[in-house]
Amino acid sequence: MREFKRLTPYREALEMMLKDLGELNEIEEVPLSEAFGRVLAEDVVSPMDSPPFDRSAVDGYALRAEDTFPAREYSPVELRVVDEITAGEESRARVEPGTAIKLMTGSKMPEGANAVLMQEMAERDGDIIRVLRPVAPGQNVAFAGEDVRKGEIILRKGQVLRPQDLALLKSVGFRTVKVKRKPRVGIIVTGDELIEEFNEEALKAGKLLESNSAMLKGLVRQYFSEPIFYGVVPDKEEAIKSVIEKAKKENDLVLVTGGSAFGDKDFAHRFVKLLFHGTTIKPGRPIGYGEGVFIMSGYPVAVFAQFHLFVKHALAKFVGAKNYEVRIRAKLTDRIPSQLGRYEFVKVWYENGEARPIKKKGSGMISALVESNGYIEIPEDSEGYLEGDIVIVVIY
Amino acid sequence: MREFKRLTPYREALEMMLKDLGELNEIEEVPLSEAFGRVLAEDVVSPMDSPPFDRSAVDGYALRAEDTFPAREYSPVELRVVDEITAGEESRARVEPGTAIKLMTGSKMPEGANAVLMQEMAERDGDIIRVLRPVAPGQNVAFAGEDVRKGEIILRKGQVLRPQDLALLKSVGFRTVKVKRKPRVGIIVTGDELIEEFNEEALKAGKLLESNSAMLKGLVRQYFSEPIFYGVVPDKEEAIKSVIEKAKKENDLVLVTGGSAFGDKDFAHRFVKLLFHGTTIKPGRPIGYGEGVFIMSGYPVAVFAQFHLFVKHALAKFVGAKNYEVRIRAKLTDRIPSQLGRYEFVKVWYENGEARPIKKKGSGMISALVESNGYIEIPEDSEGYLEGDIVIVVIY
Numbered sequence: 001m002r003e004f005k006r007l008t009p010y011r012e013a014l015e016m017m018l019k020d021l022g023e024l025n026e027i028e029e030v031p032l033s034e035a036f037g038r039v040l041a042e043d044v045v046s047p048m049d050s051p052p053f054d055r056s057a058v059d060g061y062a063l064r065a066e067d068t069f070p071a072r073e074y075s076p077v078e079l080r081v082v083d084e085i086t087a088g089e090e091s092r093a094r095v096e097p098g099t100a101i102k103l104m105t106g107s108k109m110p111e112g113a114n115a116v117l118m119q120e121m122a123e124r125d126g127d128i129i130r131v132l133r134p135v136a137p138g139q140n141v142a143f144a145g146e147d148v149r150k151g152e153i154i155l156r157k158g159q160v161l162r163p164q165d166l167a168l169l170k171s172v173g174f175r176t177v178k179v180k181r182k183p184r185v186g187i188i189v190t191g192d193e194l195i196e197e198f199n200e201e202a203l204k205a206g207k208l209l210e211s212n213s214a215m216l217k218g219l220v221r222q223y224f225s226e227p228i229f230y231g232v233v234p235d236k237e238e239a240i241k242s243v244i245e246k247a248k249k250e251n252d253l254v255l256v257t258g259g260s261a262f263g264d265k266d267f268a269h270r271f272v273k274l275l276f277h278g279t280t281i282k283p284g285r286p287i288g289y290g291e292g293v294f295i296m297s298g299y300p301v302a303v304f305a306q307f308h309l310f311v312k313h314a315l316a317k318f319v320g321a322k323n324y325e326v327r328i329r330a331k332l333t334d335r336i337p338s339q340l341g342r343y344e345f346v347k348v349w350y351e352n353g354e355a356r357p358i359k360k361k362g363s364g365m366i367s368a369l370v371e372s373n374g375y376i377e378i379p380e381d382s383e384g385y386l387e388g389d390i391v392i393v394v395i396y
Numbered sequence: 397m398r399e400f401k402r403l404t405p406y407r408e409a410l411e412m413m414l415k416d417l418g419e420l421n422e423i424e425e426v427p428l429s430e431a432f433g434r435v436l437a438e439d440v441v442s443p444m445d446s447p448p449f450d451r452s453a454v455d456g457y458a459l460r461a462e463d464t465f466p467a468r469e470y471s472p473v474e475l476r477v478v479d480e481i482t483a484g485e486e487s488r489a490r491v492e493p494g495t496a497i498k499l500m501t502g503s504k505m506p507e508g509a510n511a512v513l514m515q516e517m518a519e520r521d522g523d524i525i526r527v528l529r530p531v532a533p534g535q536n537v538a539f540a541g542e543d544v545r546k547g548e549i550i551l552r553k554g555q556v557l558r559p560q561d562l563a564l565l566k567s568v569g570f571r572t573v574k575v576k577r578k579p580r581v582g583i584i585v586t587g588d589e590l591i592e593e594f595n596e597e598a599l600k601a602g603k604l605l606e607s608n609s610a611m612l613k614g615l616v617r618q619y620f621s622e623p624i625f626y627g628v629v630p631d632k633e634e635a636i637k638s639v640i641e642k643a644k645k646e647n648d649l650v651l652v653t654g655g656s657a658f659g660d661k662d663f664a665h666r667f668v669k670l671l672f673h674g675t676t677i678k679p680g681r682p683i684g685y686g687e688g689v690f691i692m693s694g695y696p697v698a699v700f701a702q703f704h705l706f707v708k709h710a711l712a713k714f715v716g717a718k719n720y721e722v723r724i725r726a727k728l729t730d731r732i733p734s735q736l737g738r739y740e741f742v743k744v745w746y747e748n749g750e751a752r753p754i755k756k757k758g759s760g761m762i763s764a765l766v767e768s769n770g771y772i773e774i775p776e777d778s779e780g781y782l783e784g785d786i787v788i789v790v791i792y
Contacts, residue, residue, distance in 0.1 A: 033625075036614040051760060052599045086631075088589025090602040106589055106694070108602035142760050154763065162792070163614030164765035167696045170607035171762050173594030193484025193502055198569030203448045206486040206504035211566035218432040218559030229429075235482075298501065300563045323769070326791055328724045329749030353725030353786075364447060364538050366567050367550065369560035373719070390749075395722055395791075396558070 004278030004286070009380060010309065010343035013279045017289045017310060020275060024252065024318045026181040032166045038179035039224050039319040040159040046152050046172045049145035054109040057142045061100040061122055061129055062113035065137040076123070076130035083110070100129060109141060116140035148172055158322035160224060180319035183225040186247030187216045190258035190268065191298055192235045211366065212257045212303050219307050223315040223324060235259065240267045248292060252318055255311065258298035268295045280380050281309055282342040300366050305345035308375060308396065326395040328374075330355035331388060336376070338384035347372035350393050400674030400682070405776055406705065406739035409675045413685045413706060416671060420648065420714045422577040428562045434575035435620050435715040436555040442548050442568045445541035450505040453538045457496040457518055457525055458509035461533040472519070472526035479506070496525060505537060512536035544568055554718035556620065576715035579621040582643030583612045586654035586664065587694055588631045607762065608653045608699050615703050619711040619720060631655065636663045644688060648714055651707065654694035664691045676776050677705055678738040696762050701741035704771060704792065722791040724770075726751035727784060732772070734780035743768035746789050768792075 008016075027041040056062060063079055071077040083093040084102040091101050095112035103110070115135045123130040148154050154172065155165055161177070169177055194210040195202050203209070213229050220227035228251060233243050240259070247254045259266040269277055269288050272295065277288035284302040287310065288295035294314075296306050316324050330348075333356045338344045348355040350373055357376075360368035374393040378384060385391055404412075423437040452458065459475055467473040479489040480498040487497050491508035498515075499506070511531045519526040544550050550568065551561055557573070565573055590606040591598050599605070609625050616623040624647060629639050636655070643650045655662040665673055665684050668691065673684035680702040684691035690710075692702050712720050726744075729752045734740045744751040746769055753772075756764035770789040774780060781787055 032610040033613050036617055047594070048599070050762075051604075053602070055602075057760065085602075086589075087587065088603050106604055147761050147763050155766065161614075163611045163618060164696075164700060164762065164768075166614050167607040167611035167700075168762045168766050170610040171605050171696065173605055175593065191484070191502075192482060197571060198443070203444070206449070206451075206481075207484050208447075208502055209567050209569055211563040214428040214566040215559045215563035217429050218557075218562050221432050222559060300560075300567065304560060304563075326722065328726075328746070330725075350724070364453065365543050366446075366560065366564045367543050370551065370564050372560075 007278050007280045007285065007341075008276040009280050013276045013287075013289070014310065014313065016275045017314060018317050020289075021253075021292070021314055021317050023320050024180055024183060027178050028181050029176045029178050031176050032170055032174065035161050035166060035177045035179060036163065037224060038161050038177075038182075039321045040155055040157055040161060041178040041180045042157050043153050044155040044169065044174075044177070046148045046150055046154045048172050049150045050148040050172050051142050051144055051146065053144050055142050056103050056105060056107045056109060056116045056140060058116055058118045058140045059104050060102075060119045060140060061117045062095055062103055062107075062110050063100040063115060063117060063131075063135065064095055064097060064113060065115040065135050065139065067097060068115075068117070068131045068133075068135045071131045071134050073132045076132050078128050078130055081124075081127050081129060114138065114141070156322070158320040160321050160323050183253060183315055183318040184228060184251040185220045185225050185315070186228050186230055186251035186254040187213055187220070188230045188240075188243055188247055188254065188256045189213050189232045190235060190240055190256060191232065194232050194258075196232060211300050212298070215300055215304065216255055216257070216307070219304075219311075220315070223312050224319060224321065225315050235267065237267045237270075241271045244268065244271050244293065252292065253311070253314055254293040255296055256293060257296045257303055259295070280341060280343045281305060282339065282344050284309070284345070299364055301364065301369060304369055305375075308394070309343075309345060309377075328393050328395060329390055330393045332357070332385050332391055333387065335387045336378065336384045338378040338382055340383055341380050343380050344378040346376045346378060348374055348376055348393055350374045350395065355391060355393050402674070403681065403737075404672040404675045406676050409672045409683075409685070410706065410709065412671045413710060414713050416685075417649075417688070417710055417713050419716050420576055420579065423574050424577050425572045425574050427572050428566055428570065431557050431562060431573050431575060432559065433620060434557050434573075434578075435717045436551055436553055436557060437574040437576045437716075438553050439549050440551040440565065440570075440573070442544045442546055442550045444568050445546045446544040446568050447538050447540055447542065449540050451538050452499050452501060452503045452505060452512045452536060454512055454514045454536045455500050456498075456515040456536065457513045458491055458499050458503075458506050459496040459511060459513055459527075459531065460491055460493060460509060461511040461531050461535065463493060464511075464513070464527045464529075464531045467527045467530050469528045472528050475525050475527060477520075477523050477525060510534065510537070552718070554716040556717050556719050579649060579711055579714040580624060580647040581616045581621050581711070582624050582626055582647035582650040583609055583616070584626045584636075584639055584643055584650065584652045585609050585628045586631060586636055586652060587628065590628050590654075592628060607696050608694070611696055611700065612651060612653070612703070615700075615707070616711070619708050620715060620717065621711050631663065633663045633666075637667045640664065640667050640689065648688065649707070649710060650689045651692055652689060653692045653699055655691070676737060676739045677701060678735065678740050680705070680741070695760055697760065697765060700765055701771075704790070705739075705741060705773075724789050724791060725786055726789045728753070728781050728787055729783065731783045732774065732780045734774040734778055736779055737776050739776050740774040742772045742774060744770050744772055744789055746770045746791065751787060751789050
């Protein structure tokens with residue numbers, strides 16, 4: 001049997017793959033209401049100061065701070081209220097010495113005023129308010145440009161847009177945003193042994209229920225991309241060849257599961273010029289990549305590891321995504337031995353600052369994936385980690 | 397001016413709200429390919445063992461381990477290959493003493509065999525393989541039910557479905573899954589001062605660009621729910637009353653931003669029987685809740701805090717969601733002072749095990765939300781945390 005002549009070290013394989021893939025050029029302009037989870041195509045510069053004017057941060061009285069400096073509880077300062085405005089209104093009056101203007105949270109500061117006294121701190125009596133304590137200049141004022149300055153870069157290219165990013169864009173007048181087109185990812189599942197529906201007879205005769213398509217569709221969606229499923233293809237050289245060619249034409253990336261090794265029925269790698277085939281990752285060693293096509297394992301757990309170690313980063317490269325991973329520190333609850341020379345993908349359950357390795361072994365163990373919420377990577381030159389070691393967990 | 401007579405402590409307000417809201421009963425059966433991010437409506441029991449039969453975990457030769465016990469490199473054991481099957485095929489032959497059957501990863505174990513020799517470990521010569529080392533019973537065999545047992549609960553009600561959960565469901569024969577209907581959330585933005593499009597004149601005259609709708613639509617989607625936006629409503633008693641009534645009829649939950657305090661133009665709370673109004677949270681103190689309606693602040697930063705401290709948990713209650721938050725431990729890079737009696741929502745940037753508080757203050761500071769990726773909660777009885785303290789960060 002042919003075996004891999006050389007296992008490409010993980011980092012080397014990753015670099016080769018990332019170098020081979022270009023960033024997508026196509027940009028879509030979408031309404032903010034549809035931009036959640038999309039990836040920003042360019043830096044965004046604010047067209048205005050925000051707030052655009054000095055405004056009150058509270059409901060209260062705009063005044064001259066100097067006027068209130070002598071104020072004491074036993075000897076209040078009295079000011080005359082010369083106007084009253086609501087939010088969104090502008091006062092035509094000016095705050096002259098000895099006067100104040102009543103306004104609301106968000107109101108534009110009237111001319112002459114440099115501070116706001118909170119409504120509940122003033123004693124009102126007709127046109128007069130009594131101020132019991134001094135107000136500092138600038139108090140309760142939100143200054144123009146305090147949140148964002150005109151011309152400032154407020155969001156960077158590659159940002160996976162979150163609700164607060166959309167709010168910031170809207171607050172400076174944007175109604176749409178330029179995002180990268182979603183990468184299209186073709187999914188091809190191969191294997192004569194696979195069936196799509198529960199069938200007791202077929203299972204008894206050795207068939208297997210296919211589960212990679214459901215998993216990969218979800219994973220592709222999770223990483224800002226659009227899955228297109230090409231169905232389960234039997235292990236026939238011609239069938240596999242033609243579906244791979246079709247999928248390559250229609251997608252930015254193609255994922256083929258099954259047939260990644262060198263068995264008699266492993267055809268997929270014959271139709272793709274692979275940059276690497278066989279890596280140090282464990283599980284998922286037989287992964288191959290070339291021409292925008294990943295040849296992946298058949299077993300879901302291996303496919304899952306291959307997705308997180310390779311495919312996820314390819315999708316991020318397509319759109320230039322930056323904040324697409326949550327990497328946290330945790331203390332290991334148990335030691336994890338690791339084989340020298342293998343780049344291990346270890347499933348863990350993270351909770352309360354601790355990472356507990358999931359012990360179930362075997363690439364058929366989908367339940368182990370379900371019991372985990374993240375993974376640890378152990379490089380080739382490490383024999384593993386000890387109980388109590390601090391490790392980096394990537395949350396999924 | 398009326399003020400809150402009493403600020404309801406955060407936990408108390410949260411409990412009141414959660415007690416008032418029931419779980420949604422409506423269940424939808426959706427194809428697995430559309431179930432990513434939906435919430436499981438009931439425990440799922442596996443209808444079968446997985447694998448359904450003992451199968452080979454590698455490409456190789458099924459044999460009787462006992463036959464190989466005497467095998468040494470200088471004195472190999474020879475076995476005769478009596479059949480050859482591919483994955484998905486079943487051998488009709490039986491492994492008798494002195495024989496082996498060639499099979500592939502995933503093949504059903506033939507009768508009589510109890511172990512598999514990896515293909516690359518065997519020397520093949522015509523019908524004969526030479527075994528150089530003993531094979532242990534069970535080696536390279538994935539046993540029936542090893543991943544999942546028939547009758548076992550494989551996923552629990554309330555699971556927010558992830559790609560690996562979908563794979564597990566598919567691997568035991570499901571093609572659809574029962575999930576909770578998405579909660580419908582009506583969003584009403586109030587305020588005479590708000591404009592929807594950039595307009596320099598209007599801004600100069602004191603108007604404000606509305607940004608809560610974009611943020612809330614994103615947040616609602618993030619938490620497995622469907623937003624319905626009712627537009628920006630002016631501060632007119634009748635207009636607000638009628639849109640709240642309409643939205644209450646059409647949604648499971650209604651969010652009204654603006655007008656949560658007791659200003660002359662704060663109408664919303666007059667039309668809803670509130671269980672609480674005014675809480676210890678900071679920012680976002682004036683939040684009120686009753687009859688499935690949240691009366692929220694106008695300022696985006698306060699609305700954001702109110703969403704995470706209250707609304708998110710309400711949405712989770714509707715669908716019984718369990719794994720909807722990532723809570724991690726981190727070391728504070730700076731001290732955070734906190735006001736006694738206030739339940740503070742502090743924005744932080746989490747990276748590399750450390751949480752850095754975002755210093756920008758003010759509920760108008762949307763840029764501070766953008767610069768953060770999580771929050772810390774500081775209860776009423778705490779005066780804050782010191783530099784180096786270990787805190788819980790909720791990632792968003």
